[in-house]
Amino acid sequence: MDDSFELYDLKVEVVATDKPMVCDHPEGSYFHVVGEMLIFPPERPRIAMYPLAALLPFFPAKQRPTHDHDWMTTDAEIACPDPHCGARFRITRLEKSTFSHAETTRVPLPGASDD
Numbered sequence: 001m002d003d004s005f006e007l008y009d010l011k012v013e014v015v016a017t018d019k020p021m022v023c024d025h026p027e028g029s030y031f032h033v034v035g036e037m038l039i040f041p042p043e044r045p046r047i048a049m050y051p052l053a054a055l056l057p058f059f060p061a062k063q064r065p066t067h068d069h070d071w072m073t074t075d076a077e078i079a080c081p082d083p084h085c086g087a088r089f090r091i092t093r094l095e096k097s098t099f100s101h102a103e104t105t106r107v108p109l110p111g112a113s114d115d
């Protein structure tokens, strides 16, 4: 039985605004989200925990298809949670990756035998 499903890979990139940045997240720095993994480029393998905490709730929704009229589809920039920082984090959907249900959970699919 094919138990595969797809999720968008995401690119999360720091974009500047007309307001100066306060935190240590230079313009253009980025990381990818593939499945449950955050993947950083070797030249900048880190992110501050406060913007990461603000970004995390959006990743599962951005990984999945959303309605064309849904704001989750159109809105792609999340502001840094530091009110004095001008940085934004742009979340871009890339290609889709395929995953197996059985390899991502122990909960059986409806109608599947669990023994």
Ligand SMILES: [Zn+2]
Residues within 6 Å of the ligand: 021, 022, 023, 024, 025, 051, 080, 081, 082, 085, 086, 087
């Ligand atoms: Zn910031």
